Amino acid sequence: MAPRTRSLDSYPRPGITVDLAILTVTDADTDPVLRLLVQDRDSPAGRALPGGFVRERATIAETTLDVLSRKVGITLDVSVTPRLLRLFDDPDRDDRSWVMSAAHAVSLPEAALAGAKGDLVPVLPDGSLEGESGLLFDHDEIVSAAVADVRERYEFRGRSEGVAPDPDGFLGAPFTLHQLRKVHEAVVGDEMHKDNFNRRMKDGLRPVMRGGTPVASSGLRGRPATLYRRRQAGRRSATDE
Structure with a gap:
């Protein structure tokens, strides 16, 4: 059966x-x-x-x-x-x-x-x-x-592999490294070492360029600082006319 x-x-x-x-x-x-x-x-x-x-x-x-x-x-x-x-x-x-x-x-x-x-x-x-x-x-x-x-x-400390700049896209481009770090700190809930952060982020960014010169921020608190965008995969050019 x-x-x-x-x-x-x-x-x-x-x-x-x-x-x-x-x-x-x-x-x-x-x-x-x-x-x-x-x-x-x-x-x-x-x-x-x-x-x-x-x-x-x-x-x-x-x-x-x-x-x-x-x-x-x-x-x-x-x-x-x-x-x-x-x-x-x-x-x-x-x-x-x-x-x-x-x-x-x-x-x-x-x-x-x-x-x-x-x-x-x-x-x-x-x-x-x-x-x-x-x-x-x-x-x-x-x-x-x-x-x-x-x-x-968003947390890069203690990791051997890189962390993308603002991987979830909370911050609109273009932005300064200071703005980028503050967003990462807001997400992680802790302060990050400025120099270490900047060094780890640079490979994933490209400066905004105009006429061969990096474009600096204006209208923000503090001294003008270079503006960046996230680097697109496979793109190495730093020119943004």
Whole structure:
């Protein structure tokens, strides 16, 4: 007698959500602060990251875009790719039901969040959120994972491989080395040695040139300083007419 096979419908199925840790750096060119988007919820009541359930026959990617559009009120630029942090699957993470979360981090420049629904809350040096007493579900854990993820890309100390200048594009070009360092410090949550930082960044930058002469900043505090752009892959020319 052939062994009986169980129908897939006989297995219990968890609900799947997509929760988004949306990161930005405000005032990136003057007084940068790493912030994360937090929203108010009604049911259950409290503070949480924007998120939504994966609907029938929808993909994770489609749900991510739906959450950004419907819950946050923004459209993601095609150049931005949400980063999957991991699957948060503690069976007790949601008191309402058995729910797993495909948590993502999304890094955006401040301008891309104009009109976004929610509050941009400062991230403290220890990775927690300023003034937040505890987010719903396990969203504090998602925040910690997202902050650790972005900081790993911005911190160069103790690493043998190079770190790209502002890899998530929080700072608009052109910029000075001072502005670039301040953004990295805002993300990492600690000060960096100026000379070491400048030396490590130079290979990934090209000066803005006009008529064969480097262009200096104007209208900024302090002495004029050379303006830079991120070096494009495979491009070695330092000319920007």
